[in-house]
Amino acid sequence: DTAVSQTPKYLVTQMGNDKSIKCEQNLGHDTMYWYKQDSKKFLKIMFSYNNKELIINETVPNRFSPKSPDKAHLNLHINSLELGDSAVYFCASSPITGEQYFGPGTRLTVT
Protein backbone atom coordinates (compact mmCIF):
# COMPACT_ATOMS: atom_id res chain seq x y z
CA ASP A 1 0.00 0.00 0.00
CA THR A 2 1.40 3.36 -1.03
CA ALA A 3 1.72 5.69 1.96
CA VAL A 4 1.94 9.03 0.13
CA SER A 5 0.87 9.07 -3.50
CA GLN A 6 0.93 11.79 -6.11
CA THR A 7 -0.65 12.10 -9.52
CA PRO A 8 0.45 12.56 -12.17
CA LYS A 9 4.05 11.38 -12.03
CA TYR A 10 4.96 13.39 -15.11
CA LEU A 11 3.34 16.54 -16.43
CA VAL A 12 4.36 18.31 -19.61
CA THR A 13 2.49 21.45 -20.51
CA GLN A 14 2.84 24.78 -22.23
CA MET A 15 3.37 28.21 -20.73
CA GLY A 16 0.19 29.92 -19.69
CA ASN A 17 -1.73 26.73 -18.97
CA ASP A 18 -3.32 25.84 -15.62
CA LYS A 19 -2.58 22.46 -14.07
CA SER A 20 -3.18 20.56 -10.84
CA ILE A 21 -1.20 17.95 -8.94
CA LYS A 22 -2.97 15.70 -6.47
CA CYS A 23 -1.60 14.19 -3.27
CA GLU A 24 -3.09 11.62 -0.93
CA GLN A 25 -1.73 10.01 2.22
CA ASN A 26 -3.14 6.97 3.98
CA LEU A 27 -0.99 7.28 7.09
CA GLY A 28 -3.53 9.16 9.18
CA HIS A 29 -1.19 12.14 9.54
CA ASP A 30 -2.59 15.56 10.32
CA THR A 31 0.12 17.58 8.55
CA MET A 32 0.87 17.69 4.84
CA TYR A 33 3.38 19.67 2.78
CA TRP A 34 4.29 20.69 -0.72
CA TYR A 35 7.96 21.06 -1.73
CA LYS A 36 9.64 22.17 -4.92
CA GLN A 37 12.98 20.66 -5.96
CA ASP A 38 14.66 22.57 -8.74
CA SER A 39 17.34 21.49 -11.19
CA LYS A 40 20.04 22.24 -8.61
CA LYS A 41 18.31 19.76 -6.29
CA PHE A 42 17.46 22.26 -3.57
CA LEU A 43 14.32 21.22 -1.70
CA LYS A 44 12.21 24.23 -0.78
CA ILE A 45 9.04 24.09 1.23
CA MET A 46 6.09 25.83 -0.36
CA PHE A 47 3.12 25.11 1.89
CA SER A 48 2.17 23.22 5.00
CA TYR A 49 -1.32 22.26 6.10
CA ASN A 50 -2.35 20.94 9.49
CA ASN A 51 -5.74 19.28 9.60
CA LYS A 52 -6.88 21.19 6.51
CA GLU A 53 -5.65 24.53 7.82
CA LEU A 54 -2.84 26.45 6.09
CA ILE A 55 0.09 26.74 8.48
CA ILE A 56 3.11 27.59 6.37
CA ASN A 57 2.96 29.67 3.22
CA GLU A 58 6.42 30.47 2.02
CA THR A 59 7.23 33.13 -0.54
CA VAL A 60 5.47 31.46 -3.40
CA PRO A 61 3.75 33.27 -6.29
CA ASN A 62 0.01 33.48 -5.80
CA ARG A 63 -0.34 31.51 -9.03
CA PHE A 64 0.18 28.52 -6.73
CA SER A 65 -2.88 27.64 -4.69
CA PRO A 66 -3.04 24.63 -2.39
CA LYS A 67 -6.32 23.04 -1.48
CA SER A 68 -6.99 20.52 1.26
CA PRO A 69 -10.47 18.98 0.98
CA ASP A 70 -9.73 16.72 3.93
CA LYS A 71 -6.70 15.93 6.02
CA ALA A 72 -5.72 13.02 3.77
CA HIS A 73 -5.50 15.14 0.63
CA LEU A 74 -3.51 18.20 -0.35
CA ASN A 75 -3.73 19.29 -3.95
CA LEU A 76 -1.68 21.94 -5.70
CA HIS A 77 -3.14 24.08 -8.44
CA ILE A 78 -0.89 26.23 -10.58
CA ASN A 79 -2.23 29.00 -12.80
CA SER A 80 -0.53 30.60 -15.79
CA LEU A 81 2.44 28.26 -15.78
CA GLU A 82 5.87 29.74 -16.46
CA LEU A 83 9.13 28.18 -17.63
CA GLY A 84 10.59 28.67 -14.14
CA ASP A 85 7.92 26.45 -12.66
CA SER A 86 9.62 23.44 -14.21
CA ALA A 87 10.78 21.28 -11.31
CA VAL A 88 9.92 18.19 -9.32
CA TYR A 89 7.15 18.78 -6.81
CA PHE A 90 7.00 16.58 -3.74
CA CYS A 91 4.14 16.10 -1.37
CA ALA A 92 4.84 14.91 2.18
CA SER A 93 2.99 14.19 5.38
CA SER A 94 4.06 13.94 9.00
CA PRO A 95 2.73 12.73 12.33
CA ILE A 96 2.99 14.79 15.49
CA THR A 97 6.59 13.61 15.95
CA GLY A 98 7.57 15.64 12.90
CA GLU A 99 9.37 13.19 10.63
CA GLN A 100 8.14 13.53 7.09
CA TYR A 101 7.10 10.88 4.61
CA PHE A 102 7.44 11.94 1.02
CA GLY A 103 5.58 10.99 -2.11
CA PRO A 104 7.33 9.87 -5.31
CA GLY A 105 7.23 13.35 -6.84
CA THR A 106 5.68 14.94 -9.91
CA ARG A 107 8.08 16.10 -12.59
CA LEU A 108 6.60 19.21 -14.17
CA THR A 109 8.02 20.43 -17.47
CA VAL A 110 6.78 23.71 -18.88
CA THR A 111 7.60 24.35 -22.52
Added chain:
Amino acid sequence: LAKTTQPISMDSYEGQEVNITCSHNNIATNDYITWYQQFPSQGPRFIIQGYKTKVTNEVASLFIPADRKSSTLSLPRVSLSDTAVYYCLVGGYSSASKIIFGSGTRLSIRP
Protein backbone atom coordinates in the same frame (compact mmCIF):
# COMPACT_ATOMS: atom_id res chain seq x y z
CA LEU B 1 16.18 29.82 12.51
CA ALA B 2 18.57 26.89 12.48
CA LYS B 3 20.56 26.60 9.28
CA THR B 4 22.53 23.45 8.62
CA THR B 5 25.91 22.95 7.02
CA GLN B 6 27.05 19.63 5.61
CA PRO B 7 29.92 18.49 3.38
CA ILE B 8 28.91 18.66 -0.26
CA SER B 9 30.17 15.18 -1.04
CA MET B 10 31.83 12.14 0.47
CA ASP B 11 33.27 8.94 -0.95
CA SER B 12 33.68 5.58 0.74
CA TYR B 13 33.91 1.88 0.00
CA GLU B 14 31.59 -1.03 0.56
CA GLY B 15 31.76 -2.47 4.04
CA GLN B 16 33.10 0.71 5.63
CA GLU B 17 31.40 2.79 8.29
CA VAL B 18 30.48 6.25 7.05
CA ASN B 19 29.98 9.26 9.29
CA ILE B 20 28.35 12.40 7.94
CA THR B 21 28.46 15.46 10.17
CA CYS B 22 26.01 18.34 10.14
CA SER B 23 26.58 21.70 11.83
CA HIS B 24 23.62 23.59 13.26
CA ASN B 25 25.04 26.29 15.49
CA ASN B 26 21.73 28.12 15.93
CA ILE B 27 19.64 25.14 16.92
CA ALA B 28 16.75 26.11 19.20
CA THR B 29 15.86 24.43 22.46
CA ASN B 30 12.81 22.68 21.02
CA ASP B 31 14.41 21.67 17.71
CA TYR B 32 14.90 18.05 16.79
CA ILE B 33 17.47 16.76 14.30
CA THR B 34 16.23 14.62 11.44
CA TRP B 35 18.11 12.93 8.62
CA TYR B 36 16.74 11.96 5.24
CA GLN B 37 18.09 9.94 2.32
CA GLN B 38 17.24 10.70 -1.30
CA PHE B 39 17.89 8.54 -4.34
CA PRO B 40 17.69 10.01 -7.85
CA SER B 41 14.13 10.47 -9.08
CA GLN B 42 12.65 9.60 -5.68
CA GLY B 43 11.31 11.53 -2.73
CA PRO B 44 13.43 11.87 0.41
CA ARG B 45 13.14 9.00 2.86
CA PHE B 46 13.21 9.43 6.62
CA ILE B 47 16.23 7.73 8.24
CA ILE B 48 16.48 8.80 11.86
CA GLN B 49 15.56 11.54 14.31
CA GLY B 50 16.96 12.57 17.66
CA TYR B 51 17.15 15.31 20.26
CA LYS B 52 20.31 14.57 22.23
CA THR B 53 22.94 11.90 22.94
CA LYS B 54 22.58 8.84 20.75
CA VAL B 55 19.76 7.27 18.79
CA THR B 56 20.04 3.98 16.93
CA ASN B 57 17.67 2.16 14.63
CA GLU B 58 17.98 -0.69 12.17
CA VAL B 59 19.72 1.39 9.49
CA ALA B 60 21.74 4.12 11.24
CA SER B 61 22.89 5.80 14.40
CA LEU B 62 22.70 9.47 15.23
CA PHE B 63 25.19 11.05 17.62
CA ILE B 64 24.40 14.41 19.14
CA PRO B 65 26.88 16.11 21.52
CA ALA B 66 25.75 17.89 24.66
CA ASP B 67 25.78 21.36 23.08
CA ARG B 68 23.66 20.05 20.15
CA LYS B 69 25.45 22.38 17.72
CA SER B 70 26.28 19.46 15.46
CA SER B 71 25.17 15.92 14.79
CA THR B 72 26.70 12.90 13.08
CA LEU B 73 24.83 10.33 11.05
CA SER B 74 26.64 7.00 11.16
CA LEU B 75 25.96 4.35 8.53
CA PRO B 76 27.49 0.98 9.46
CA ARG B 77 28.97 -1.25 6.74
CA VAL B 78 27.73 0.67 3.74
CA SER B 79 26.86 -0.98 0.45
CA LEU B 80 26.56 0.33 -3.09
CA SER B 81 22.85 0.91 -2.49
CA ASP B 82 23.67 3.54 0.13
CA THR B 83 24.85 5.87 -2.64
CA ALA B 84 22.46 8.79 -2.28
CA VAL B 85 22.11 12.35 -1.05
CA TYR B 86 21.73 12.72 2.71
CA TYR B 87 20.00 15.74 4.21
CA CYS B 88 20.19 17.02 7.77
CA LEU B 89 17.18 18.98 8.98
CA VAL B 90 16.52 20.75 12.26
CA GLY B 91 13.13 21.86 13.44
CA GLY B 92 10.50 21.55 16.12
CA TYR B 93 7.59 19.15 16.31
CA SER B 94 5.17 21.97 15.60
CA SER B 95 3.74 21.85 12.13
CA ALA B 96 4.47 25.56 11.90
CA SER B 97 8.17 25.09 12.53
CA LYS B 98 10.42 26.57 9.91
CA ILE B 99 11.59 23.82 7.59
CA ILE B 100 14.78 24.29 5.67
CA PHE B 101 16.57 21.54 3.82
CA GLY B 102 20.25 22.23 3.24
CA SER B 103 22.17 21.29 0.14
CA GLY B 104 22.74 17.77 1.44
CA THR B 105 25.76 15.47 1.23
CA ARG B 106 26.21 13.40 -1.87
CA LEU B 107 27.59 10.05 -0.69
CA SER B 108 29.22 7.80 -3.25
CA ILE B 109 30.03 4.22 -2.34
CA ARG B 110 32.56 2.32 -4.44
CA PRO B 111 33.08 -1.46 -4.70
